Amino acid sequence: MADAERFDAVVVGAGPAGTAAAITMAKAGLQVALLERGAKAGSKNVMGGILYNHYLEEIVGEDWKQAPLERPIIEERRWLMTAEAALGLDYKNLRNREHPHSYSVLRARFDAWFAEQAEKAGAFVVPETVVDRLIVKDGRVVGVSTGRGDDLYADVTVVCEGIGLGMGLLERTQINGRPLRRKLRADEVAMAVKEIMQLDSKLIEERFNCEPGEGCTIECFGDSTMGMSGFMFIYTNKDSLSVGGGALLSEFNKTLRTPNDLMEHFKQHPAVKPLLRGAQTVEYLAHLIPEGGHRGIPRVHGPGYLVCGDAAMLSNPVHREGSNLAMESGRIAGETVVHAKEAGDFSERRLAEYRGRLDHSWIMADMKKYDKAVPLLEHNPQMLTKYPAVADRALDEFFRVDGTSKWDKQKRILRMLRKEGMLKMGWDTFKAVWAMK
C-alpha cells in the first residue's frame, strides 16, 4: 500500500456511489483507496436494474459507451394488476433509439467494469477487504480498520457502504456518544428479491415485442405485491430477464408473508407466466432498499467523513431510481474532497460544501417531492387492492360485448363506482397527486 497507508481519501464500498467518488478524486490526482468487501466489485450487489447513462457519462465521459450495458430501454410498461387482469400504460418512445437514457444492466458485470475505470484513473482498488470499523480520534473520523488487520488513514473517509442496516458502519460508529446514523425503522426499508432468468435473446425480443438488441421494462403494482406497498418488475437483458420486486419490511412483518411468497405469486400471474415460460433461474438475490424519504436522510457530512448513495438513504423508489442518486452524490462528494485538498482544509465546515451542493441539486428536490409517497401507499392499502379491482370491473363492463347497450353499460359503471365510494376514491386520488406534487 501507498505511503505508510495514508491516503487523501479512503472510500468504503465499490458500488455506484463509492466508485463514482473514487474516480472523481483519482482523476484530480488525489491518492485514493477504494475498499470493497466482495471478491470483486459487484459480486455482492443487487439492482433491478435500470441504469441511467447521463450520470455515468458525467463521470467517465465518452467511455460510458464501453460499459457492459445489456439493452437500451425503448419501452416502459406499467401494469396495475388484479388476480385476473392487468391494466396497462405502455409507452414506446422511438426517440430512445437515437438517444437512449437508460439501459438494463447486470451489476456483477457493470460494477466490475466501473471499478476498473477507478483503477485506470489511479485509484488503489482493494477487493476482498471488509472495513470492520471507522477509526475515530478526538471526535473525528481519521481512517478505517480492515478485516485484513490493516489500518488506513485518510484526510476524508467517504462512506458508500450501501444501506448497511443494523450491521453497517454508520450505525455502529459514534462521535461524542451519538451514532452517525440512527437505527432505521421497518417502514423506512424495503426488502427486495430478484431472479436472473436465462432466456434466448430471440425469444425475449418476440415475447416482449422488441427489435433486436432493444429492451423494455414492465413494472407491476397491486395484486403483484399481494397488495403490499411496493412493486414487481421484469427487465429485459441481452439473454436473460431480471424478475423481482419487493415491499416495505413493515408490510412483510404485518402480513407474515416472505419475499419468496411475493416472487412465486408474481411468477404465477396469468399475464406474467407466459413471458417467463422456459426461462431458467440462474441466480437468486435479495437486498434492502432505503425508502425513508427526505426525512430519513442522516447527516451526510461530519468531521472527517462524507456519506453517499444508499448509505445516505438517497433513493427514489417511485421512479425506481437509486443508482443515479448514488453516482451523483458520489461525484459531488469526490469534488468536495478535491476542493478541500486544493484549499488544504479538511475541516467539517469545508466538507459542508457537500451537503450544500446536495441541497441545491435535483437529488434533494426529488427526495423532498416524494417524501410522502411511500407512507401514503402504506397507510392507504385500498389504493393497491380495492381501486385496481374497481377499475378492472369497470373496464370489464366497458369492453365486454354482451347485448347490453352502451348507455346501460355506462349507467352500470356509474352505479358501481357510486357503491364503491366514488367520493373517497376521488379524495384518495387527490391525496396521491398532492403527495407527489
Ligand SMILES: Cc1cc2nc3c(=O)[nH]c(=O)nc-3n(C[C@H](O)[C@H](O)[C@H](O)COP(=O)(O)OP(=O)(O)OC[C@H]3O[C@@H](n4cnc5c(N)ncnc54)[C@H](O)[C@@H]3O)c2cc1C
Ligand atoms: C432489487 C433492487 C432493484 C433496484 N433497481 C434499481 C433500478 O432499476 N435502477 C436504479 O437506479 N436503482 C435500483 N435499485 C437501487 C440501487 O441498486 C441502489 O440505489 C444503488 O446500488 C446504491 O448504490 P451504493 O453505491 O450507494 O450502494 P451499493 O450498491 O449497495 O454498494 C455498496 C458497496 O459497499 C460494499 N460494502 C458494504 N459494506 C462494506 C464494508 N464494511 N467494507 C467494504 N465494502 C463494503 C458492498 O459490497 C457494495 O459493493 C435497486 C435496488 C434493489 C435492491
